[in-house]
Amino acid sequence: MSEDAIEKVIGRFGRYQTFVLILLMVGRLPTEFELSNVVFLLPNTDYTCLDDGVQNATNYCPCESPDFDTSTILSSVTSEFGLVCKRKTLSSLAQSMLQVGIAVGSLFYGHISDRYGRKRAVVLALFCSSIFATLSTFSTKLWMFILFRFLSGTAVGGTMLCCFVMIIELSGKSFRPYGMGLIESAYVIAYFFLPIIAYYAREWRDLQKITSMPWLVVFVYYWLIPESPRWLITVGKKKEAVDVLTRIAKRNNRLTENIEIIVDQIEEQSLSKDQEHRSGSYLDLFRTPRIRVYSIITPFVWAICAFTFFGINQYIGRLGGNMYLNVALSAISLAPSPGLTVIASLYLRRKVTVITCFSITALSLLLFLIIPKSMEGVILAFALLGQIGAFSAFVLIYLYTTEIFPTVIRNSAMGMCSVFGRIGGIAAPFVVNIGIEWVSILIISVLAFSAAISCWFLPETKNIILMNSIEQTENASNQNDRDCKK
Structure with missing residues (x-):
C-alpha cells in the first residue's frame, strides 16, 4: 500500500480541507480555554480572616469570614464559595472533575464517533463544550459549578479526540504531520490569549462567558463539515463516501470521473467481508x-x-x-x-x-x-x-x-x-x-x-x-x- 487512494482523489490537503481545519481550530477554542483557565477560576487567593478574636490575620485557619484580596482577581470560584481551610479540598475536587470528565468523554465520544460517524461526534462535542461552560456561569451553588465542570470535561475530551481524527482522516499521508501541528496550535493560541482576556475580565463569570458563549453557533458546523470518507467506506456506506469525495474533489479542482471505481478498490482491499466487523468496539x-x-x-x-x-x-x-x-x-x-x-x-x-x-x-x-x-x-x-x-x-x-x-x-x-x-x-x-x-x-x-x-x-x-x-x-x-x- 504505497499509494493513498483517498489522497489521490481529494489531494493531500487542498482548499476544502483547509476550510475544515480553520473551522475546527476556531470551534476548539472554548475547549482550549477550559484546559487552561483553572489558574483564574480557582486561584490560591490571599485573604484576611474577619472572625472575632483573630485580629485580621492573613490566611488564618480556621476561618468562617474570609475577606479575599481583590487586587488581582475581583471574583473567582475560590472567593465566591469561600474555598479556604477545610473547604480547600473542594477546590481540588472542582479542578480534578474536569480531568474526570475528559476521561469519560473520551470513551463516550470515541464510541459515538466509531459507531455513528465522525461528523456527529465532532459537532456534538464542540457544541457541548460551549454550552456547558456557559451554563457554569449561572451556578449559584458550588455543586452546580462542579457538575458543569465535569460535563464540560466530557465535551473537552470528545473535542480533543474527534477533531484530531477528523483532520487526520481528511488528509493525505504526506500531510498528516502538518495537520497534527496545525490542529494542536489551537491550544497554544488559546493559552496565549487567555491571560489577556482574563486581565480585562477579572470576574470569573465574565471570563467564562467571553470564552464560551460566542461559540454556541458551532451547531451550524453540521452543515459545513463533511463526514470522514474513510469512515464511510469502512462501515460500508459506499454511495455516501462517493458523494463526499466528489464534493471535496470539486472544491479542490480535482478530477471526479473515477471516484466510484477507486472507492470500490479501497473497499475490496481493506474491508472485512463479515458485516459484523464493519463497526468496531472497545x-x-x-x-x-x-x-x-x-x-x-x-x-x-x-x-x-x-x-x-x-x-x-x-x-x-x-x-x-x-x-x-x-x-x-x-x-x-x-x-x-x-x-x-x-x-x-x-x-x-x-x-x-x-x-x-x-x-x-x-x-x-x-x-x-x-x-x-x-x-x-x-x-x-x-x-x-x-x-x-x-x-x-x-x-x-x-x-x-x-x-x-x-x-x-x-x-x-x-x-x-x-x-x-x-x-x-x-x-x-x-x-x-x-x-x-x-x-x-x-x-x-x-x-x-x-x-x-x-x-x-x-x-x-x-x-x-x-x-x-x-x-x-x-x-x-x-x-x-x-x-x-x-
Missing part, C-alpha cells in the same frame, strides 16, 4: 494479538505523557511575579512546539521522535538535581525545555496512535488512551506535592524514560497508508516482521 482492541499489544502499550505511554506535562506545569505554576505575565510566558515557550513536531515528523521516524521528546523531558528534569538553587534563570530554562519536550511528546503521540490503529477502531483506541492520559494528569499533582522535591523529580524522570523504552515495541508508521480494518493491520504487522527478518 472489545476489538483486545481480540487480535498485534492490536492487543498496541492497546497495552499506547495507554501507558499516554498516561506518562499527561503525567510529565502536567507535572512540569505544577513547577512552573509556582513561579513568583505577575500571574498574567507568567501564563503568557509559559504559552510563548510552547509556541515552537507544533512547528518542531511537524519538522521532526517529516524528517525523523515516529518512534525516534517520540523517544527523543521523552528523553529530553527526563534529562531536563534530572538536571534539576545538580543545578544550584541560586541559578534561578538556568532552572527556569530547563523547566521550559522539559515542558517543550513533554508537550511535543503529547502532540506526537496523538498522530502516532491514529496511525497505529485502523479506522474501524481508531476513535475507540484514542478514547481508551485518553482515559489513561487523564489518569496521568490526575496523578501528577499528588507526586509533585510529595514535599521532597528530588523524589518528585526522580519519579517523573524515571517514568518519562520508561515511556521512551516502551515506544520501541510499537510499529514504525511514518509514510504508511491509514489502515481501515483490523485484518489489514494484523497482516501489515506480520509483513513488517517478515521484512525485518530478511
Whole structure:
C-alpha cells in the first residue's frame, strides 16, 4: 500500500480541507480555554480572616469570614464559595472533575464517533463544550459549578479526540504531520490569549462567558463539515463516501470521473467481508494479538505523557511575579512546539521522535538535581525545555496512535488512551506535592524514560497508508516482521 487512494482523489490537503481545519481550530477554542483557565477560576487567593478574636490575620485557619484580596482577581470560584481551610479540598475536587470528565468523554465520544460517524461526534462535542461552560456561569451553588465542570470535561475530551481524527482522516499521508501541528496550535493560541482576556475580565463569570458563549453557533458546523470518507467506506456506506469525495474533489479542482471505481478498490482491499466487523468496539482492541499489544502499550505511554506535562506545569505554576505575565510566558515557550513536531515528523521516524521528546523531558528534569538553587534563570530554562519536550511528546503521540490503529477502531483506541492520559494528569499533582522535591523529580524522570523504552515495541508508521480494518493491520504487522527478518 504505497499509494493513498483517498489522497489521490481529494489531494493531500487542498482548499476544502483547509476550510475544515480553520473551522475546527476556531470551534476548539472554548475547549482550549477550559484546559487552561483553572489558574483564574480557582486561584490560591490571599485573604484576611474577619472572625472575632483573630485580629485580621492573613490566611488564618480556621476561618468562617474570609475577606479575599481583590487586587488581582475581583471574583473567582475560590472567593465566591469561600474555598479556604477545610473547604480547600473542594477546590481540588472542582479542578480534578474536569480531568474526570475528559476521561469519560473520551470513551463516550470515541464510541459515538466509531459507531455513528465522525461528523456527529465532532459537532456534538464542540457544541457541548460551549454550552456547558456557559451554563457554569449561572451556578449559584458550588455543586452546580462542579457538575458543569465535569460535563464540560466530557465535551473537552470528545473535542480533543474527534477533531484530531477528523483532520487526520481528511488528509493525505504526506500531510498528516502538518495537520497534527496545525490542529494542536489551537491550544497554544488559546493559552496565549487567555491571560489577556482574563486581565480585562477579572470576574470569573465574565471570563467564562467571553470564552464560551460566542461559540454556541458551532451547531451550524453540521452543515459545513463533511463526514470522514474513510469512515464511510469502512462501515460500508459506499454511495455516501462517493458523494463526499466528489464534493471535496470539486472544491479542490480535482478530477471526479473515477471516484466510484477507486472507492470500490479501497473497499475490496481493506474491508472485512463479515458485516459484523464493519463497526468496531472497545472489545476489538483486545481480540487480535498485534492490536492487543498496541492497546497495552499506547495507554501507558499516554498516561506518562499527561503525567510529565502536567507535572512540569505544577513547577512552573509556582513561579513568583505577575500571574498574567507568567501564563503568557509559559504559552510563548510552547509556541515552537507544533512547528518542531511537524519538522521532526517529516524528517525523523515516529518512534525516534517520540523517544527523543521523552528523553529530553527526563534529562531536563534530572538536571534539576545538580543545578544550584541560586541559578534561578538556568532552572527556569530547563523547566521550559522539559515542558517543550513533554508537550511535543503529547502532540506526537496523538498522530502516532491514529496511525497505529485502523479506522474501524481508531476513535475507540484514542478514547481508551485518553482515559489513561487523564489518569496521568490526575496523578501528577499528588507526586509533585510529595514535599521532597528530588523524589518528585526522580519519579517523573524515571517514568518519562520508561515511556521512551516502551515506544520501541510499537510499529514504525511514518509514510504508511491509514489502515481501515483490523485484518489489514494484523497482516501489515506480520509483513513488517517478515521484512525485518530478511
